[in-house]
Amino acid sequence: MIERIELAPGYSISRLVNGGWQLSAGHRPGSLDRQAVMGDLRRMVESGLTTFDCADIYLGVEELLGGLVRDLKKSADSAVIQIHTKFVPDRADLETVDPLGVTRIIDRSLERLGVERLDLVQFHWWDCEIPRYVEVAGWLVDLQRAGKIRLLGTTNFDTPRLRELVDSGFPVTAHQVQYSLLDRRPEAAMVDFCRENGIHLLSYGSAAGGFLSARYLGLSEPEEPLPNRSLTKYKLIIEEFGGWGLFQELLEALARIGRKHRVSPTTVGVRWVLERPQVAAVLLGTRNSAHLEQNLEVFGFHLDEADQDVLNEILSEASGPLGEPFALEREPGGRHAVIMKTGLNKTQ
Numbered sequence: 001m002i003e004r005i006e007l008a009p010g011y012s013i014s015r016l017v018n019g020g021w022q023l024s025a026g027h028r029p030g031s032l033d034r035q036a037v038m039g040d041l042r043r044m045v046e047s048g049l050t051t052f053d054c055a056d057i058y059l060g061v062e063e064l065l066g067g068l069v070r071d072l073k074k075s076a077d078s079a080v081i082q083i084h085t086k087f088v089p090d091r092a093d094l095e096t097v098d099p100l101g102v103t104r105i106i107d108r109s110l111e112r113l114g115v116e117r118l119d120l121v122q123f124h125w126w127d128c129e130i131p132r133y134v135e136v137a138g139w140l141v142d143l144q145r146a147g148k149i150r151l152l153g154t155t156n157f158d159t160p161r162l163r164e165l166v167d168s169g170f171p172v173t174a175h176q177v178q179y180s181l182l183d184r185r186p187e188a189a190m191v192d193f194c195r196e197n198g199i200h201l202l203s204y205g206s207a208a209g210g211f212l213s214a215r216y217l218g219l220s221e222p223e224e225p226l227p228n229r230s231l232t233k234y235k236l237i238i239e240e241f242g243g244w245g246l247f248q249e250l251l252e253a254l255a256r257i258g259r260k261h262r263v264s265p266t267t268v269g270v271r272w273v274l275e276r277p278q279v280a281a282v283l284l285g286t287r288n289s290a291h292l293e294q295n296l297e298v299f300g301f302h303l304d305e306a307d308q309d310v311l312n313e314i315l316s317e318a319s320g321p322l323g324e325p326f327a328l329e330r331e332p333g334g335r336h337a338v339i340m341k342t343g344l345n346k347t348q
Contacts (some may be wrong), residue, residue, distance in 0.1 A: 002048035003299050005280045007120070007173050007200055008151055013051040013082050015274060016295055017206065018044050019283040020052060021230075032060070032066070038235075040289040041068045045079050047292055052203075053283050055086035055122075056105055060102050061111035069114050085109050086119040086155060087140060091126035091342035097108075102139045106148055122153040122176050122202075125329070126342050128161050130262075131151070136168045141265035153202075158324035159189040160172065162199075167300035174280065177325045179203040180233070181212065181250060181269050181311065183240045184318075185325045191278050200280035206273040207284060209234040213266045218253045230285075230341055236336055240321035246314070253310050263294075263302040270298050272311065 003015040023037065023205070039065070041052075052068075054061040065083050072079055084133060087105060089097045109118060115183060125133040143149050153178035154162060166172055179186050183205060194201055207213065209230035221244040226232045238247045254265035273282050284295055303311075321328060328336040 001299060003274075005200070007280060011082075011119070011151065013281055015048045015281045016270075016298065017051045017053050017084070017202065017281045017283045018049055018187070019062040019285045020054035020058055020065065020074070022285040022287040023058070023064060024063050031169055034064075037064060038067060038071060038290070040286070041065075043289045044286065045072070045081055045297060049292075049295075051082040051281070053083070053084045053204075055088060056109055057086070057088045059344070066112050066114040070088060070228040070257060076164045082119050082123060083113055083115070084153075085118060086122045086124055088124040088126075089136070090345045090346060093345075094125065094127055094130040094132060097132070097136060097202060099139045099142070101134070102136065103143060106140075106143050110148060118149045119148060120151045120153055120174065121149050122136075122155040122174070123164070125157070125161075126340075127157070133157075133161065134164055134170070137165055137168065139237055141170060143334070156326040156329070158327060159193050160324075162190070163193065163266045166197055166199075174200040174202050176202040176204060176283075177196075177219070178327075179273055179276070179279065180206045180208055180237075181307050181315065182208050182247070182318075183321055184315070184326075185321055185323060187276075188324065190325055194278045199278070201276075201278045202278055202281050202283060203273050203276075204283040205234065205237075206270050207266050208237060208269075209285075211238060211247075212251070212254065212269040214235050214251075214264060215253065217248070217255055217265065232339055233336070237321060240319070242317060242319045246317055248309075248313050249317075253314055256264045257307045257310065258305070260307075263297045267294060267297050268303070268307075270295075271301065272305055274298065275303060 004012045006012045026069060048149055052065055089251055123137055140152055143150055151173040152171050153174040154172050177186050211234050226235060253264060254268045258265045259270045270282050273279055328334060329340060331337050
């Protein structure tokens, strides 16, 4: 049975969300077999995973999902799907973005997706030292009132800035944040704040770009350069966590728990996140449907007290990452920050 949850009255999503970043031209190598991708997307929907995540800056992904919307409309048994996108103004434009620019980007998402109203728009702001995010968030509220947006959310804000937005009246339905066994920064303050304010957490990075899988169990630490930016990003998180040795201990524990429940180590790690307070759903990157059956196994079991004790013992040895969500990624010149591409909207 596919688990679902209501983000708002009358609006439910699958608790596994099909993440679109891996379909982006900024991530995948080479060209895309559009027919094969459409078949994979339809298989996800038919399996019950009806919710998709994309962004204005994921090159080509809104257009792909717009094609899925058109295909489903042609079907006699057309399924209802949910598509979450983002509003991510370029870092270079944060001081100058205006209402017309915000409207242009939202209208572009509407056109690409071929819909009259966006289901959920998640607001991201690269540099909180440029304190215009409350002002810009207000323009998104104006577009919501105009009927172009159903629900509003945020992504990668820290707790103090999220509090500012909430206090300003910005209606945060969901906050997308990195959250995994390797990265528990939301637990410092974010989880409690979201509980107090009725905000759902949407978790990304829960499989650490693929590192939290049997593929890496028993392997020596990989050397740079890594194949893509996702692996580079999550390798840094492993280093913050406590290094490759402690990471291997975690993988071994996930494998043992997985054998007990007859699932993969990845599935155990995702289930752990799904069972954390305030977590509504986990995003899993989906290049294709190859791992669809494995992903669905996350709904077939629960972690018991013994499982939690095993994991907690290892987590007690972790040294980090510390601080607020996305704080390391915002640090000027920091190794987590320099791999970020902060000017993708202008390339659209």
